[in-house]
Amino acid sequence: MENILEQYKSVSNTDVKTWFKVGVISDFPENSGACIKYKTKQIAVFNFTRTGKWYASQNLCPHKMEMVISLGMIGNKEDVPKVACPLHKKNFSLEDGSNLAGEDYKIAVYPVKIENENVYIGFND
Amino acid sequence: MKKIIIVGNGMVGYKFCEKFVAQEHSKNFEITVFGEEPRPAYDRVHLSEFFENQDAKALEMAPAEWYKENGVTLVVGERVSDIDRNNKTIATSKDRGFSYDYLVLATGSSAFVPPIKGVEKEGVFVYRTIEDLEDMLAYAAKIKAKKPNARGAILGGGLLGLEAGKAVMDMGLEPHIVEFASKLMPRQLDSRSSQVLQLKLESIGLNIHLSKATNQILGNGAITGMEFGEDDALDVDMLVISAGIRPRDELGKTSGLEMGARGGIVVDNRMRTSDKNIFAIGEVALYNQMIYGLVAPGYDMATIAVNQILGEDSMMAENIDMSTKLKLIGVDVASFGEPFMPASKGHSVIFENKTQHLYKRINVSLDGKKLLGGILIGDATDYNMLHQVYLNEMAIPEDAAQLILPASDGGSSFGSVLDLPDTAQVCSCESLSKGEICCSITEDGCNNLSEVISKTKATTGCGGCKPMVVDLVNETLKSLGKEVKDTVCEHFNYNRQELYDLVKINKVADYDEALNLFGDGHGCEICKPVFASIFATITMETANRQPGIQDTNDRFLANIQRNGTYSVVPRVPGGEITPQQLIVLGEVAKKYNLYTKITGGQRIDLFGAQVHELPLIWKDLIDAGFESGHAYGKSLRTVKSCVGSTWCRYGMHESVTFAIDIEKRYRGLRSPHKFKGGVSGCIRECAEARGKDFGLIAVEGGWNLYVCGNGGATPKHAVLFAEQLDDDTAIKYLDRFLMYYIRTAGPLVRTAPWLDKLEGGIDYLRQVVIEDSLGIAEDLENEMKGLIGKYECEWKQAIESPEILKRFKHFVNSDDTDENIEFVPMRGQKMPKPW
Ligand SMILES: Cc1cc2nc3c(=O)[nH]c(=O)nc-3n(C[C@H](O)[C@H](O)[C@H](O)COP(=O)(O)OP(=O)(O)OC[C@H]3O[C@@H](n4cnc5c(N)ncnc54)[C@H](O)[C@@H]3O)c2cc1C
Ligand code: SF4
Ligand code: FES
Numbered sequence: 001m002e003n004i005l006e007q008y009k010s011v012s013n014t015d016v017k018t019w020f021k022v023g024v025i026s027d028f029p030e031n032s033g034a035c036i037k038y039k040t041k042q043i044a045v046f047n048f049t050r051t052g053k054w055y056a057s058q059n060l061c062p063h064k065m066e067m068v069i070s071l072g073m074i075g076n077k078e079d080v081p082k083v084a085c086p087l088h089k090k091n092f093s094l095e096d097g098s099n100l101a102g103e104d105y106k107i108a109v110y111p112v113k114i115e116n117e118n119v120y121i122g123f124n125d
Numbered sequence: 126m127k128k129i130i131i132v133g134n135g136m137v138g139y140k141f142c143e144k145f146v147a148q149e150h151s152k153n154f155e156i157t158v159f160g161e162e163p164r165p166a167y168d169r170v171h172l173s174e175f176f177e178n179q180d181a182k183a184l185e186m187a188p189a190e191w192y193k194e195n196g197v198t199l200v201v202g203e204r205v206s207d208i209d210r211n212n213k214t215i216a217t218s219k220d221r222g223f224s225y226d227y228l229v230l231a232t233g234s235s236a237f238v239p240p241i242k243g244v245e246k247e248g249v250f251v252y253r254t255i256e257d258l259e260d261m262l263a264y265a266a267k268i269k270a271k272k273p274n275a276r277g278a279i280l281g282g283g284l285l286g287l288e289a290g291k292a293v294m295d296m297g298l299e300p301h302i303v304e305f306a307s308k309l310m311p312r313q314l315d316s317r318s319s320q321v322l323q324l325k326l327e328s329i330g331l332n333i334h335l336s337k338a339t340n341q342i343l344g345n346g347a348i349t350g351m352e353f354g355e356d357d358a359l360d361v362d363m364l365v366i367s368a369g370i371r372p373r374d375e376l377g378k379t380s381g382l383e384m385g386a387r388g389g390i391v392v393d394n395r396m397r398t399s400d401k402n403i404f405a406i407g408e409v410a411l412y413n414q415m416i417y418g419l420v421a422p423g424y425d426m427a428t429i430a431v432n433q434i435l436g437e438d439s440m441m442a443e444n445i446d447m448s449t450k451l452k453l454i455g456v457d458v459a460s461f462g463e464p465f466m467p468a469s470k471g472h473s474v475i476f477e478n479k480t481q482h483l484y485k486r487i488n489v490s491l492d493g494k495k496l497l498g499g500i501l502i503g504d505a506t507d508y509n510m511l512h513q514v515y516l517n518e519m520a521i522p523e524d525a526a527q528l529i530l531p532a533s534d535g536g537s538s539f540g541s542v543l544d545l546p547d548t549a550q551v552c553s554c555e556s557l558s559k560g561e562i563c564c565s566i567t568e569d570g571c572n573n574l575s576e577v578i579s580k581t582k583a584t585t586g587c588g589g590c591k592p593m594v595v596d597l598v599n600e601t602l603k604s605l606g607k608e609v610k611d612t613v614c615e616h617f618n619y620n621r622q623e624l625y626d627l628v629k630i631n632k633v634a635d636y637d638e639a640l641n642l643f644g645d646g647h648g649c650e651i652c653k654p655v656f657a658s659i660f661a662t663i664t665m666e667t668a669n670r671q672p673g674i675q676d677t678n679d680r681f682l683a684n685i686q687r688n689g690t691y692s693v694v695p696r697v698p699g700g701e702i703t704p705q706q707l708i709v710l711g712e713v714a715k716k717y718n719l720y721t722k723i724t725g726g727q728r729i730d731l732f733g734a735q736v737h738e739l740p741l742i743w744k745d746l747i748d749a750g751f752e753s754g755h756a757y758g759k760s761l762r763t764v765k766s767c768v769g770s771t772w773c774r775y776g777m778h779e780s781v782t783f784a785i786d787i788e789k790r791y792r793g794l795r796s797p798h799k800f801k802g803g804v805s806g807c808i809r810e811c812a813e814a815r816g817k818d819f820g821l822i823a824v825e826g827g828w829n830l831y832v833c834g835n836g837g838a839t840p841k842h843a844v845l846f847a848e849q850l851d852d853d854t855a856i857k858y859l860d861r862f863l864m865y866y867i868r869t870a871g872p873l874v875r876t877a878p879w880l881d882k883l884e885g886g887i888d889y890l891r892q893v894v895i896e897d898s899l900g901i902a903e904d905l906e907n908e909m910k911g912l913i914g915k916y917e918c919e920w921k922q923a924i925e926s927p928e929i930l931k932r933f934k935h936f937v938n939s940d941d942t943d944e945n946i947e948f949v950p951m952r953g954q955k956m957p958k959p960w
Contacts, residue, residue: 004945022938029932031637031647031673032680036938042945045937050637050647063182066689067945071677075649077615084650086677086685091650102579104191 005065007041008058008108010097016111016122024117033083035059035070036121043110043121044070046094048081054112055094056121061085062105069107126155127226129434130215132205132376134160136169137407137423138231139186144431146195151435156197157223161204162254165189170420175258176292184255208380210400227402227434230390231427232373234408234416239280239368243342249364252289261365265296268362276301278351278361280339282309284451286367287458290331293365301332301359303339303351313449313460317477318484318500325456325482325503334359372409372416385411394440396430404430417445421553428556446553448512450505450589457505462498462515463488471497474526478503485529487511489521496521496528509551509593510542517549542596543604551597552583552590562594566601574598613872614651616644621797621872625659635660636674648674655872658759661795662867665912667919668758669929678757681933682920683739688946688957691739692732693719694756695746696792699766699784699804700727709749717742720954725836726763726801728754733955735942740933743920752918753793759873760795761802764788765813769806769823776806778823783852784812787821790856791863793916797870797879800863801835815843818876819859824848828855832862832890833876841877844887847895857906861894864905 022036022045030049035042042059059067064087072083074094081094091100097107111122129145131138142158145151160166167184175184182188192199204218214224236251238244248268250261268275277293279286282304294300302309308319309326323333343350343358352358377390383399385391389411396404396412406426408416417423422445432439448461466473466488476485487499496515501508511528514521521528545551547560565571565580577598578584584591612618619627624643633639636656640648653674660666668679678684683691695710710729714721717738719731734742743753756762764787767773769780784804791802803814804821813836814820820831820843827849834843847858870879883889892898923929935943947958 027937029673034937035935037936037941042936042943048647050640064687066687067943068677068685068689071680071685071689073650073653073674073676074647075616075653076647077649078646081647082649087687089650101575104188104194 005060005062008060010108011110011122011124013111013122015124017125018123019113019120020123022119022121025114025119026117028119032074033070033072035067038121038123039125042067042070044072044083045112045119045121046070046074046081046083048074051081053081054114054119055081056110056112057083057092057094057097058108060107061087061090062107063088063090126153128155128157128224129227129229130205130223130225131156131158131229131231132215133231133233133373133407133409134158134162134166134199134201135231135233135407136166136186136420137233137427138229139166140424141229141231141406141427141430142192142195142197143187144428145434146197148431148435152196154434158192158197158199159203159205159217160199160201161218162256163202164255165192165199165201167255169253172252172255172258173288173292175255176262176295179259179262181255205376208376208403210380210403213402225402227404229430230376230398230403230405230409231407232376232409234370234372234418236366237369237371238366239339241339241342243344243348244366246342246344246348247346248344248348248362249342249366251366252285252292261292261363262296264363265293265298269297272362274299275362276360277363277365278303278359279365279367280351281367281369282306282333282335283312283367283369284310284449286365287326287331287451289365289367290326293363294330298363299332300330301334301361302326303334303337303353303359305336305338307336309333309335310458310460313464314458314500314502315465315486317475318486318502321477321479321482321484321502322456322458324479328482329456370408370416370418372411374409377405377409385414389416392426394429394443395433395438396426396441397433404433406430412441413443413445415445417447419447419449421446424554425556446516448515450508457501457503457508459501459505459508459512460499461508461512462496464498464500466497474529476526476529487525487529489525493523493525494520496525499529501529506592509590513545513549513551513593517546519546542593543600551593552581554590555582555585557581557583559597562597563601566598567605572602572607613655614649616640616646616648616652618645619643621655621659622869624655625663625868628656628659629663636671650676651872654679654759658795658797658872661760662912665793665915665917667793667917667922669919669922669926672929672932681736681739682753682757682923683734684757686732686957689943690732690946690957691734691736692730692756693734693739693742693746694724694728694730694754695751696754696788697728697763698788698792699764699781701766701781701785706749706751709746709751713742713745716745718955720956724756724763727765728763730756733948733957735946736933736935737942740924740930744924747918747921747924753920755793758795759798760793760800761788761791762799764791764802764804765817766804767806767811769804773806773811775809776823777825778806778828780804780806780812780821780823783821783828787856787859790913793919794863794867794912796863796867798873798875800866800876816840817843819843819862821855827851830855830858833880833887835875835877839877844880846887846891858894860909861902861905862890864909865890865893865901868905 028034028047033044033046044057044059046055059069071086074083082091084091092107097109099105113120166186205215206218207216216222236253277298278301279289282302290300290302308316337353339351341352350358350360372389374390383391390405392405392410398405407423451458471488471490473488483503485501488497545559549559551559565577571577583594654676657674668675672680714731720733722730724730764784766780766784770776800818802819803812803817805812805814806823815831815834816836821828829848830846831843832846834841948955949958
């Protein structure tokens with residue numbers, strides 16, 4: 001079980017080696033999340049239509065190791081964009097993946113790039 | 126680098142690590158902690174919560190990664206077996222050796238098992254670790270399968286024993302508490318309060334046996350009973366021993382540290398043992414010739430040991446506060462200070478009301494100026510305040526009785542919590558004073574309870590201080606002129622009823638517009654579903670119109686389960702189903718390999734569907750004439766019925782027909798929370814209608830209508846609302862009642878707690894619904910009719926719309942399915958693979 005978690009490590013914009021195309025904007029529901037597959041990884045992609053921003057994170061909730069984060073509801077806590085896991089409503093920052101209640105769970109986050117209606121996610125492998 | 130080894134990763138051992146790494150100089154130390162249990166430290170104080178959810182992770186003090194991130198080496202599942210004080214090394218059960226500069230013994234205690242003949246028998250347990258609880262649950266399930274009315278006994282009627290008694294009861298066993306002394310909680314209660322407590326416990330179903338010395342456990346291999354005297358025995362199928370604790374002081378003994386006569390490793394007020402490099406903290410440490418079976422003193426000890434090692438001097442207080450409050454749900458018991466006291470030291474004021482299971486006693490100094498201690502049974506709301514008055518030696522009213530007498534004006538006899546001195550310790554687990562908590566608001570800018578909690582960690586220990594922290598936060602905010610309001614969340618400064626009115630009056634089109642008009646920011650998982658419910662109850666829109674604001678269940682029109690699969694529940698109105706429909710359900714379940722189970726609401730639940738299968742399954746079901754059962758929504762679930770006069774020889778009216786009519790009437794209706802109904806054909810009440818939000822029971826001359834009941838965690842019987850109604854009047858009242866509830870209840874408030882909070886209670890509700898005191902009855906009825914007329918099956922909508930169907934796919938960029946979903950076989954069906 002541990003190793004499915006191991007493969008998710010946050011990637012920052014400067015570390016990106018591959019911009020992987022995951023679809024076009026209209027493939028992604030407005031103001032919510034959806035899941036994409038990259039090699040063995042499941043990545044949750046969030047389309048914040050209200051702010052025009054996009055975020056991506058691991059789809060795996062570190063609490064119970066379920067592939068569910070993309071199904072969670074999104075929004076903000078103060079200035080931080082966030083997602084709430086649908087199973088127990090643990091809140092994660094989509095900026096840095098930290099748990100917003102200060103618990104030790106955290107999720108890996110990935111950069112998203114939009115070019116000509118195409119959606120790309122940045123990976124470092 | 127100096128090396129510290131901590132032996133024992135329990136609550137106190139963990140707290141030592143937490144406090145240590147928070148210190149600046151901790152970087153100069155290498156810390157290793159050994160725990161014998163297979164998992165990192167967990168919250169033993171809340172161990173009983175494990176029965177509710179069997180979620181061991183939720184109890185963790187910190188996950189394993191925490192230790193890594195903070196440079197602490199954690200070794201679990203390995204016992205420290207020996208200490209060599211001369212060479213400053215330890216050895217472990219895996220024959221490994223380690224050296225130390227400082228050794229901290231935090232080995233805690235184990236349950237004391239008295240030497241009674243037969244205690245080794247199968248079915249005898251102690252109550253200390255998660256493994257103990259797992260074993261108990263497994264055993265209880267096993268015996269219950271053989272014997273539905275199996276009994277579970279607890280040996281010991283102390284604080285822990287009573288908690289165990291409740292746990293045994295919740296496991297579905299008939300609970301018996303066996304106590305050696307002539308009263309319950311002998312260490313904390315006087316005999317009168319113990320009698321009142323006994324009455325109260327018996328009234329909720331616990332059987333109490335006092336003055337019983339158990340001399341033998343009976344049974345051949347497994348326990349079948351307990352023997353007290355020659356002809357005095359009790360048949361039991363399981364036993365939990367809760368007869369006190371014994372310090373785990375083996376290491377102290379074998380390494381020759383100074384020990385107490387009855388065990389425990391002797392420490393001074395700096396937590397030093399007789400070896401200057403070895404400290405002992407928590408339940409293994411004997412301080413002032415006492416072992417303190419509570420976490421708070423253990424945490425203080427941890428802080429002191431941390432300071433000692435880092436070269437800072439601090440000392441343990443001389444007197445340790447042993448005040449306690451029982452965590453038993455539904456029974457208030459608390460004692461503080463000196464609960465019983467010789468008449469030479471002071472006077473007691475006692476208030477007793479056996480009919481209400483109430484007992485309050487306070488002990489006051491001879492000069493009448495100070496509170497020395499007390500006992501509260503049945504109502505411990507004033508515990509925190511009295512406890513503070515005691516701890517801080519605050520002045521008390523001239524007539525001390527005012528402290529415990531029910532205040533005639535309903536107000537409290539205390540001033541505001543803000544009157545407490547700043548030094549008053551409010552959260553003893555985290556050692557937080559009133560001043561520190563208020564400061565987090567006045568100085569550090571916290572704006573609400575959750576901010577205060579994440580800033581200060583208050584309430585995160587035993588949780589007992591929560592009511593007081595809530596009061597402090599609210600009062601402090603008020604004193605700063607900040608309004609305290611039960612708003613929905615940070616995005617809307619309104620409560621649900623206000624938002625309902627705003628949406629309706631302004632004809633708001635959707636959630637986004639609501640945010641723009643009355644909100645702030647971009648919403649969250651709290652306000653979005655509230656609006657989803659509000660829109661649905663104003664326009665009857667289905668969950669398909671604004672999928673982004675629906676809870677995950679509503680968005681996928683199915684209930685998400687443990688492993689990320691979903692369950693499917695078609696509507697079976699009134700629980701009436703044709704053989705052909707049963708065959709269809711069976712066929713569909715077979716086709717998609719679903720686990721099937723009959724629900725409590727008389728329908729059939731199909732589990733284990735993956736998201737892409739949902740539309741396929743529903744296509745088959747809808748083709749066969751089924752429709753959504755809305756089991757995923759905060760909406761009408763089922764109207765349960767008995768066969769009534771159609772078949773039953775006792776039946777007075779046609780309960781099935783009426784249940785079907787009602788279920789069809791309110792199907793799909795969204796509300797603040799889920800709601801359920803029941804219809805019984807006579808007062809024998811086979812449909813359990815009084816356990817529902819609304820219930821109808823057939824009587825001579827019509828239906829009796831009951832409202833605001835529920836099952837679940839806090840069961841409540843519905844109360845009689847009106848009698849002998851004909852069908853039309855019953856429906857009319859129901860329409861009005863439900864619509865009034867939908868308009869006015871807070872988010873996720875079911876009818877019972879809604880009624881509890883409704884000023885004027887059931888009488889007021891009758892005035893509104895029956896006598897139309899607000900003049901809104903017609904409105905309510907018309908509104909309900911409008912909603913009913915607009916009903917549509919949302920699953921039908923879904924399978925007919927290619928746009929909606931796009932939602933039911935695991936990956937956007939691939940047709941693959943989630944390969945992490947795994948099932949294992951179980952009793953001829955399947956279940957999610959356990960971790
Ligand atoms: C059901 C229950 C309810 C309770 N409710 C309350 C309450 O409401 N309020 C309250 O204040 N207190 C309560 N307590 C008591 C509280 O849990 C204890 O005071 C607290 O856990 C003591 O902490 P500790 O670290 O000293 O001991 P423990 O939590 O027992 O931890 C000691 C750990 O050390 C390990 N260990 C022992 N020897 C070795 C060794 N040689 N090598 C390696 N590891 C070793 C043990 O396996 C254990 O994990 C309750 C206890 C129980 C069981
Ligand atoms: S409630 Fe009355 S009518 Fe209904 S099944 Fe039971 S006995 Fe028969
Ligand atoms: S599984 Fe995500 S919060 Fe529990």
